[in-house]
Amino acid sequence: MAKKASNRRDEAFWELALDRAKLGVWDWNLKTDECFYSPTWERMLGYEPGELPPVSDLWLRLTHPDDKERAIASGEKHLAGLTEIIETELRLRHKSGKWIWVLDRGGVVERDKNGKPTRVVGVQTDITRQKAAEQALEQVNVRFRLALEASGTGIWHHDIDRKRSYWDERTQGIFGVSLDGEEVPRDFWYGFLHPEDKEAASEAHEVPVGSTHVVTSRYRIIRGDGEVRYVESLIRYIPEPNSSGYVLGTVRDVTDEQKREQELAYAARHDPLTGLLNRTAFDDALTQIRDEGGNFPLAVFYIDLDYFKALNDFAGHAAGDVALRRIADDIRAVLPPGAQAARLGGDEFALVVPTCDVAPAERLADDILAAIRDADLGPSSGSRRLAASIGIAFMADATVTVSDALASADDACYAAKATGRNRHALFSAQGNAATVGLNAARMASDTMDALESDRIALFGQQIHPIGHPWEACGHVEVLVRLIAKDGRLIPPGEFIPAAERFGVAAKLDRWIFQTTLKRYGAAAARGGIMLAFNLSAQTLSDPLLWEFVDTVMVETGTSPCSIMFEITETAAVTNFDAAEQFILNARQRKCRVSLDDFGAGMSSFEYLRRFPIDAIKINGSFVEHMTESRYDREIVSAIIGIARSLGYSVVAEKIEKQETLEMLAEMGVDYGQGFLLHRPEPIGDLIERCAPPVTKAV
Structure with missing residues (x-):
């Protein structure tokens, strides 16, 4: 009796163990074709014991159609003696209708006297979570393999x-x-x-x-x-x-x-047109040669081409680009070992030559002048030739700063121009050379200091639609004034040329663009005000410019449609290809572009043909005297006619008299700008007056 109770306890123990392990047992009698399924097997599928019909092929009825053939084959191979056990994975339908994955394992436990199988027993384990994990891992692996393949x-x-x-x-x-x-x-x-x-x-x-x-x-x-x-x-x-x-x-x-990295690094340090060093790289090279020691005296050359603008006006920008490239090649050809050459911008070049005293410096300057005079400027230039004015300064020791050395060479270059051009001059602090160069260098230095000490004041001047109420304020040109250390406001005509000459213009342009949008961009957008920014030639040639512009517009939430860039003909002449690429990039972003000072040079109308701009701004020299000058009136009229035929808006600047305004209105000019209409004022005051205040929620 005790033994029988013990057996029952054993059965209860194993049933509990199977239940806790979530294992379902099946027992198949091959003689009677009956199959027993344990209660734990039924509960694994969501059923209570006795709820499923007692049929031998119950498992097969519940098996996923895609898994039946594989499951049957596994059993048949084992019964045929081809495998030691039955082992397969299959899906069974749960009472809820979902499919669960099970691992089926079993084998023959009884045979007849001939060795033929008569009974097979096995267990099934719910492996749904494991299969889900495997599937998730496989998805990760697939993505990983795709990433590796793509990269x-x-x-x-x-x-x-x-x-x-x-x-x-x-x-x-x-x-x-x-x-x-x-x-x-x-x-x-x-x-x-x-x-x-x-x-x-x-x-x-x-x-x-x-x-x-x-x-x-x-x-x-x-x-x-x-x-x-x-x-x-x-x-x-x-x-x-x-x-x-x-x-x-x-x-x-x-x-x-x-x-690409090498090309970008090269582009960041080299002039894209000539391949010479740019201004930043030249300053670095000059500093490095100075600090290495053993190279004194250092000769610093400032080279300014003579008659280059005339060549551009006569033969066009393409001929000017050819001339600059060939002259750069000719300069390279005569440089002594260890010397470095740069294009500072426009038609200005610079050299630094280590261990070079007065006599060899003057011989090198003569060689450069001869090379420029004899340079093959290409078939488009006709019979025209260029010359140059060269200034030379010397660095005797490491106490001389790079900016002072270049300013001294620039000052000597002015002296060479003043005495007739096509020659060189040595810097002399006691001589009669014009001090404009040094003054310009000091002004450029003060501009840099002003940027760092927030002494640049932003102004704005309205551009009005002619023939409409002057209360409208939809278009503002951003202007700047330099605040001198004594508090005076220095107009742009005094410091912008110096900034351009000494490589500060690009940094100034960036500061103006970023500061204006950060401080006033949101208010300007609220008032529907378009902001116009002037760009220098140095800025147009900056290979990283659009990366900067895009970043600022995103950071300030500025729509590209509310930005206009004004490009002068001088800037376009300096590097036509860079100007053309800049305009294409601007149009792709829906920024607007205006050609400023239009009519100042003979190449103006060619720019209209090549540049996909939005507007032209007639050079003020034609506008301010047009009421007295028939010649100026005809020029203005011709510009208006061509602009209309091409679908461009026209802005007339420097309107200072009522008679001029009335004449422009009769000619059909779209927009006007000048002291008669609006005198520049601090841009913060201007935008505050024109933009509606922010309405706070109550």
């Missing part, structure tokens, strides 16, 4: 104990090899390294055991076909139980990326 990234690893490396197919492709399998010979990778990069790359790949850092290494390889490629690897140590672990790495071909 062209290869995977490799190195077994530290076995000293063997393995490359996937992508890695092999990057190195230009095709192997039978993934294992590569020892030191195989090392043989591809560029001789100049072997040491650094090898050191980067020697990751210490136990390290948790990811090491980045960029180096060159030489493929089997001799092609040199840049690759980048991310390398990390991966621990592994019972071993020293392994090093896992990625490899990616970054040749195109490297070239």
